[in-house]
Amino acid sequence: xxxxYEAIVEQAxxxxxxxxxxxxxxxxxxxxxxxxMASALEEDMERILQAxxxxxxxxxxxxxxxxxxDRLILNEKRIRDMMEGLYSVAxxxxxxxxxxxxxxxxxxxxxxxxxxxxGLIAIIYESRPNVTVDxxxxxxxxxxxxxxxxxxxxxxSNLALVxxxxxxxxxxxxxxxxxxxxxxxxxEAVDILIQLKEYVDLVIPRGGxxxxxxxxxxSVVPVIETGVGNCHVYVDQHADLQMATEIVxxxxxxxxxxxxxxxxxxxxxxxxxxxxxxxxxxxxQAGVEVRGCExxxxxxxxxxxxxxxxxxxxxxxxxxxxxxxxxxxxxxxHIDKYGTKHTEAIVTQDQxxxxxxxxxxxxxxxxxxxxxxxxxxxxxxxxxxxxxSTQKMHARGPMGLRELxxxxxxxxxxxxxxx
Amino acid sequence: xxxxYEAIVEQAxxxxxxxxxxxxxxxxxxxxxxxxMASALEEDMERILQAxxxxxxxxxxxxxxxxxxDRLILNEKRIRDMMEGLYSVAxxxxxxxxxxxxxxxxxxxxxxxxxxxxGLIAIIYESRPNVTVDxxxxxxxxxxxxxxxxxxxxxxSNLALVxxxxxxxxxxxxxxxxxxxxxxxxxEAVDILIQLKEYVDLVIPRGGxxxxxxxxxxSVVPVIETGVGNCHVYVDQHADLQMATEIVxxxxxxxxxxxxxxxxxxxxxxxxxxxxxxxxxxxxQAGVEVRGCExxxxxxxxxxxxxxxxxxxxxxxxxxxxxxxxxxxxxxxHIDKYGTKHTEAIVTQDQxxxxxxxxxxxxxxxxxxxxxxxxxxxxxxxxxxxxxSTQKMHARGPMGLRELxxxxxxxxxxxxxxx
Numbered sequence: 001x002x003x004x005y006e007a008i009v010e011q012a013x014x015x016x017x018x019x020x021x022x023x024x025x026x027x028x029x030x031x032x033x034x035x036x037m038a039s040a041l042e043e044d045m046e047r048i049l050q051a052x053x054x055x056x057x058x059x060x061x062x063x064x065x066x067x068x069x070d071r072l073i074l075n076e077k078r079i080r081d082m083m084e085g086l087y088s089v090a091x092x093x094x095x096x097x098x099x100x101x102x103x104x105x106x107x108x109x110x111x112x113x114x115x116x117x118x119g120l121i122a123i124i125y126e127s128r129p130n131v132t133v134d135x136x137x138x139x140x141x142x143x144x145x146x147x148x149x150x151x152x153x154x155x156x157s158n159l160a161l162v163x164x165x166x167x168x169x170x171x172x173x174x175x176x177x178x179x180x181x182x183x184x185x186x187x188e189a190v191d192i193l194i195q196l197k198e199y200v201d202l203v204i205p206r207g208g209x210x211x212x213x214x215x216x217x218x219s220v221v222p223v224i225e226t227g228v229g230n231c232h233v234y235v236d237q238h239a240d241l242q243m244a245t246e247i248v249x250x251x252x253x254x255x256x257x258x259x260x261x262x263x264x265x266x267x268x269x270x271x272x273x274x275x276x277x278x279x280x281x282x283x284x285q286a287g288v289e290v291r292g293c294e295x296x297x298x299x300x301x302x303x304x305x306x307x308x309x310x311x312x313x314x315x316x317x318x319x320x321x322x323x324x325x326x327x328x329x330x331x332x333x334h335i336d337k338y339g340t341k342h343t344e345a346i347v348t349q350d351q352x353x354x355x356x357x358x359x360x361x362x363x364x365x366x367x368x369x370x371x372x373x374x375x376x377x378x379x380x381x382x383x384x385x386x387x388x389s390t391q392k393m394h395a396r397g398p399m400g401l402r403e404l405x406x407x408x409x410x411x412x413x414x415x416x417x418x419x
Numbered sequence: 420x421x422x423x424y425e426a427i428v429e430q431a432x433x434x435x436x437x438x439x440x441x442x443x444x445x446x447x448x449x450x451x452x453x454x455x456m457a458s459a460l461e462e463d464m465e466r467i468l469q470a471x472x473x474x475x476x477x478x479x480x481x482x483x484x485x486x487x488x489d490r491l492i493l494n495e496k497r498i499r500d501m502m503e504g505l506y507s508v509a510x511x512x513x514x515x516x517x518x519x520x521x522x523x524x525x526x527x528x529x530x531x532x533x534x535x536x537x538g539l540i541a542i543i544y545e546s547r548p549n550v551t552v553d554x555x556x557x558x559x560x561x562x563x564x565x566x567x568x569x570x571x572x573x574x575x576s577n578l579a580l581v582x583x584x585x586x587x588x589x590x591x592x593x594x595x596x597x598x599x600x601x602x603x604x605x606x607e608a609v610d611i612l613i614q615l616k617e618y619v620d621l622v623i624p625r626g627g628x629x630x631x632x633x634x635x636x637x638s639v640v641p642v643i644e645t646g647v648g649n650c651h652v653y654v655d656q657h658a659d660l661q662m663a664t665e666i667v668x669x670x671x672x673x674x675x676x677x678x679x680x681x682x683x684x685x686x687x688x689x690x691x692x693x694x695x696x697x698x699x700x701x702x703x704q705a706g707v708e709v710r711g712c713e714x715x716x717x718x719x720x721x722x723x724x725x726x727x728x729x730x731x732x733x734x735x736x737x738x739x740x741x742x743x744x745x746x747x748x749x750x751x752x753h754i755d756k757y758g759t760k761h762t763e764a765i766v767t768q769d770q771x772x773x774x775x776x777x778x779x780x781x782x783x784x785x786x787x788x789x790x791x792x793x794x795x796x797x798x799x800x801x802x803x804x805x806x807x808s809t810q811k812m813h814a815r816g817p818m819g820l821r822e823l824x825x826x827x828x829x830x831x832x833x834x835x836x837x838x
Contacts, residue, residue, distance in 0.1 A: 019781075020755075020779060020781070023779075023781075024778065024779065103800070105798070105799075105800060109789055109793060111799060116781075118811050118812075119781070119811065197635070201810075201811050201812075202811070202812060216616070216639065217639055220635065220636055222641070222642075222810060222811075222812040223641070224812075240834070243834040246834060246836055247834065247836055250836035250837055251836075254836070254837055336439075354831075358829050358831075359443065360439060360442075360443065362438075362439070362442075362535075362538070362827075363827065364827060364828065365827065365828040365829075365830065366827060366828070366829055366830070367829075367830040367831075367832060368829075368830070368831045368832060369831070369832040369833055369834055369835070370528055370830050370831075370832030370834070370835040370836075371835060371836045371837050373836070373837040374528060374830060374835065374837060375828070379524070379837070380524075380530060380828075381522070381524060391620075391641060392537050392538070392620050392621070392641075392825035393537075393620075393621060393641040393643075393812065393813045393825065394812045394813035396825055396826055396827060396828075397827070397828045398828075406811035406812065406815055407815055408781075408782065408783060408784065408785060408815060408816070409783065409784040409785070409794075409799075409815075409816045409817075410777050410784075410785055410786075410787075411784065411785070411786040411787070411789050411793060412773075412777075412786075412787045412788070412789075413786060413787060413788040413789030414788055415659070415662040415665060415666065415788055415789070416788070416789040416790065416793065417665050417666055417669035417670075417673070417789075417790045417792070418669055418673055418790050418792040418793060418798070
């Protein structure tokens with residue numbers, strides 16, 4: 001029992017202690033707390049920005065790349081966006097207490113399946129301080145306590161944000177232990193947190209593949225794996241090629257750094273010769289570097305060669321691998337081999353081909369004649385998103401408020417016993 | 420890479436290879452396979468019984484206790500019960516392909532949430548060979564491949580059963596890799612299986628607390644924790660005491676060896692003096708040994724003392740601990756401290772007290788005026804049960820066919836791209 005272990009356990013215990021208080025709060029009380037949290041951010045804006053300037057300065061001194069520093073920087077607009085996020089979560093329907101099913105057994109026992117909070121959720125993430133506020137708001141709305149563990153480089157910002165959120169909670173009559181930050185920056189703090197099965201009900205890692213895999217491999221607490229998306233668009237021989245061009249450019253270039261962006265384009269051999277030059281031209285105009293398989297390079301000899309590792313890579317960048325395939329089956333086989341079960345799309349006017357693709361491809365989201373970029377809690381109309389699950393247990397695809405709840409069975413009887 | 424590792428990986432790979440074939444099978448095809456599996460058990464009955472006699476003989480030679488040997492023994496009736504199980508699973512509705520939700524976004528994208536198989540499920544269990552057939556049937560019906568790992572003492576029986584099941588599968592045109600048994604008896608085989616995240620989508624351990632905890636602690640594959648039930652009945656001051664007696668005797672004595680049996684009785688102080696003597700008398704008639712807290716022993720001085728460890732113990736036997744509590748709150752606190760979030764019940768005629776208990780107690784199933792023994796897939800009308808989950812992720816309480824499925828989002832568009 002190291003001192004670090006004791007410190008983390010003490011936090012988890014203090015959250016566990018107030019779990020029942022949170023679970024019993026009404027929707028109105030929780031909405032009031034969300035608004036009080038937003039007000040506290042507004043009041044404390046200067047203090048938060050000052051703390052953030054310290055983080056940014058330290059990051060610059062440590063030579064952290066500017067792209068990463070950009071994700072770290074807060075300004076008034078970004079804080080107002082966080083506040084907006086809290087207000088909009090307050091507007092959403094509360095899943096807690098919803099009755100999923102209700103039925104009466106022949107013996108008269110009335111059973112209900114009712115949605116309840118998980119209890120205590122741990123969220124482990126990297127540089128963006130907005131995750132701190134987003135995650136706190138979503139967990140609070142669903143009656144869950146949350147322990148947040150952000151990136152070391154954002155520590156001062158996160159401390160300032162959580163201090164304000166706790167002030168808002170207190171003002172609304174909520175225990176401040178409902179939202180806590182792991183202040184210890186040792187890497188081992190995460191390893192300890194994900195062992196505390198007795199206290200933590202669920203862990204959600206958000207960030208790069210390294211972080212996520214470390215949590216998945218080592219956690220004793222149930223985990224929802226999020227994020228990695230090696231997504232494909234398959235352009236079929238019966239595609240509307242103008243539509244295909246628009247979807248492909250959107251899926252790759254509209255926001256290349258996110259997990260639902262396309263990484264490999266699969267093209268039916270019969271449309272490759274005529275269509276590839278057009279779409280590659282459009283992609284290049286959008287700043288995309290295109291790499292091609294041998295057959296693609298027979299159409300466009302100036303394409304750099306795509307290697308085996310290209311099929312495996314989630315670029316998260318303005319780079320695209322193109323592979324010409326014989327038919328639908330080869331497209332599906334390629335996706336089976338290299339896909340990460342995140343998002344896959346087909347462009348075709350042939351209904352039977354589309355349905356076969358939608359059924360056979362194993363991914364959280366599969367689309368016919370639409371961009372891969374739609375796999376998103378807001379685009380699905382959930383009004384919120386805590387991440388995109390790439391596993392099959394509990395939640396798959398975009399996770400909103402409902403996915404932050406569990407259920408229990410309530411049985412109401414009149415003395416029923418089992419025969 | 421040991422030879423054992425290679426052998427287990429080869430099995431998992433071969434199951435993974437046929438996953439898509441299973442996922443695409445129609446309900447009718449799967450039902451035909453279930454019936455063919457049952458027919459094969461009937462044809463091979465003598466061979467199965469012979470294999471089972473070998474297991475039983477070995478177990479006797481090894482000095483395994485008769486209670487455990489009883490669980491191992493097969494006879495014609497037990498095999499016919501397994502066949503019945505397969506026929507009844509064929510009768511149940513198929514969750515695969517069910518549409519949970521369907522909605523259209525403002526941009527015209529039509530989204531559906533559709534139920535799909537997990538893929539490959541690993542089930543790790545102990546002596547009862549009937550689990551082999553039950554689990555195979557439930558997984559097949561839900562389009563999942565299954566790798567079974569039973570107890571060493573049941574190996575010959577399980578080998579014979581799986582050989583018959585595979586014969587049935589083949590007769591129905593299904594790949595035999597859909598149902599496989601880990602034939603290797605080394606303990607490490609389990610440790611390897613639960614690391615194979617690339618192939619195995621879900622692990623369900625069934626058996627004693629030791630087995631379950633080993634799997635939960637070491638698995639990289641998502642696990643559903645099942646089973647341990649330290650269940651309570653709280654008899655309130657406003658209880659119908661005759662009803663309370665019937666429920667308590669049923670919850671304890673009707674089948675004490677199962678996880679939904681009551682282990683501790685909590686009694687409101689105001690009813691203890693008059694009611695405890697009656698209920699203890701009834702429990703003793705049913706063969707139950709009753710242990711009491713200090714206050715209970717003031718009412719019934721001949722009760723042996725219940726110690727701290729009694730509150731913690733899942734007896735799974737004809738033993739009951741009794742604790743007199745001050746009020747509802749003390750009952751809830753006791754359950755919070757010692758319960759395993761399986762099943763908890765209150766007996767009272769006061770509606771407000773009942774509702775407070777049902778809401779505040781954190782368990783998979785909570786009952787008002789009914790026996791704890793109802794937490795069961797068949798009693799809930801699911802028609803099947805693969806286990807009772809005591810965790811909050813994915814499935815809670817009795818798990819039927821639906822809980823052996825995941826979902827995917829299908830989006831049908833007409834060229835939608837993201838703005």
